[in-house]
Amino acid sequence: MKITKITSDKLGSNTYIVETDEGIIVIDPSVSIELITDVAKKAKKKIQYALITHGHFDHCCTAAALQKQGVKILMSAEDYSMFEKGYDLSRFFGGNFQKFVPDMFISEGKYNLIGLEVEVIETPGHTKGGLCFVIGNELFSGDTIFEMAVGRSDLPTGNSDQLGNSIKKLFDLRKNYRILPGHGENTTIDKERKGNPYVSEL
Template structure:
């Protein structure tokens, strides 16, 4: 798998393009990401959202229209796509496929698992493709996502951390902001957060 990343907008939100067997998956197309995406993709097949916050889905509609792609979004965050809840001028988008918690899908032979980790948002998910995990705003290098926003939930974040701490496999982590890391290297930080929430 080839993974490209570009930080977008004021919040430097990572937009990823994961290419497998010549097929491009666009993950979290943030603010004004279409221009960069157009220079990087040859065969885009889908838009995947880790969660519904505006800085991760801002360009959903622009990218969808450019390439006639379907948008796959965790169902519990769909309301954020459609209503611009922060009133920042985001173009609304509509998910073509609402992903159920912990659902696994297959797109043109590529298996994709949406691991449901609510807390930052109700539908917040980490997208697994092989040994790669696109964690959105759940796990960052050295910390976790905030859980003090509207629709965030501290108790759910604590349960999500407990859930990922039961995993035995390691993963390459590609977060929604900042540098990549690994699950194994983040275990001590996750344990600290789990104890403090």
């Protein structure tokens, strides 16, 4: 498994491209379609799925373009409902959000995608339907937790109590996963459990 990280210059959000022998999964497509497909072309692999951690514009603004190319979009039903209410935050980023209908709604559990076991962990708090994804030794955390920081809970559908419970849920995982967050640099479960200054405030 190979992981390529691309950070959006405009939005500051991280897009992850996960490659196996069987194809590619994109997590939180927020950079240009050209940047994403360029990685796929160089790898000579087909992009088969895009997984969305939550329904904010800066984490799924390229999903519609990928879907038009045959990529299947997976996200939670709870966060898809945010689009209808205008809670996707596109107006704050000044972006033109091309909305989409996911090909599949996913919830907590394990899924087999391109030969990988993808564990979906429900982590509400930043948004009502926020998800984290565990693939191998990696935890893709979206905006639930960052390096020495946590996600905001004061946006529509956010809830600080739920966010605290979700982070505790991640800390209870029995493995020291490497955290690949929606913004910023990578970290680990152990590092955040021991030193994240915001966790005690939740």
